[in-house]
Amino acid sequence: MATIYDIAKRTGYSPATVSKAFNHYSDISRKTRDHILNTAREMGYLPNTQARALTTKRSWTIGLLFLEKTGVGLRHPFFGGVLEGFKQTAATAGYDLLFLSKDIGGKANSYLEHGKMRGVDGVAVLMYDAMDADYAELLRGDLPCVVLDSDTEAAVTLASDNAAGSRQAIDYLYGLGHRKIAHIAGGRGTFAGTKRREGFEQGVSEHGLELRPEWVVEAHFDYSVESGYRAMEELLRAEERPTAVFAAGDNLAVGAIQAAQAAGLHVPDDISVIGYDDIELARYLTPSLTTVRQDMAGLGARAAQLLIHAIENGGSKEAVIHPVELVVRQSCREPNRG
DSSP: OOOOOHHHHHHOOOHHHHHHHHOOOOOOOOHHHHHHHHHHTTTTTOHHHHHHHHHEEEEEEEEEOOOOOSSSSSSSSSHHHHHHHHHHEEEEETTEEEEOEEEETTTOOOOOHHHHHTTEEEEEEEOOTOHHHHHHHHHHHSSSSEEEEEEOOOSSSEEHHHHHHHHHHHHHHHHHHHEEEEEEEEESSHHHHHHHHHHHHHHHTTTTTTOOOEEEEEOTHHEEEEHHHHHHHHHHHHOOOOEEEESSHHHHHHHHHHHHHHTTTTTTOEEEOOOEEEEEEEEGGGSSOOEEOOOOOHHHHHHHHHHHHHHOOOOOOOEEEEEEEEEEOOOOOOOOOO
């Protein structure tokens, strides 16, 4: 099998430079690294991961904590998109991924213990239980962490600009002429749900609209279609029906549209609906869904970049906010004055 010295001879670079290319050192150019790696592949070279770990003092493995109890798991398009962006960025930087759990070979361990047993260099927390003592232990530990959708000061955090996205939705509905705007909230038990509700309330207040308690329904924290359906049924039982509904997630919006149609209403002629996320299904619905787009792949990529920087350079525990944008489609229009 080819060695580093064979690759050095073929490329004309020193063995030290070849080693730096494999270990992703920043003091060689992208062009040089790509040339060396491409040549290594052509020659069938496979780096020795144990030797690499001894050289760099890292395992080149990132732990992933995804504590999801509803059964939807990574099938949810938001988390699937985030994980794909994370994986691509981490792999490009030379890192493998490992899911962390509390049960290894039938023996109970904490997340921190599992991470240390496997020698991970850092941990990305995609979903968590804030009340879990083992999650708190992980943040207190010495492994670099980045946490998605959190305001903890114990780790680097990353979140979409949830409140701003909600305000964009309310601004758009107000611009269409809506003054009776309801909200299907994502649940106060979730970071995103709380922030999106805060943004909804801010938007309503800024436009001088009435914030009626019966026009805000807390959906189940699973952000499911079924939860959106039940929430819309409750909204339609209000003494005065809203003319528009802003849902804290696209699946909630899908359920809301289904409930409205089951009640004999037409979207958007009788009631407008706007979602949040911009899952792939949103553009194929009838009507297609107006929504606030989160850059899921971009969030995942940014999370990987932040964690890798913390692993390789240390640094402060910053809070990073990722921008969102409104995507206008067919599910909203001016209110029916008839």
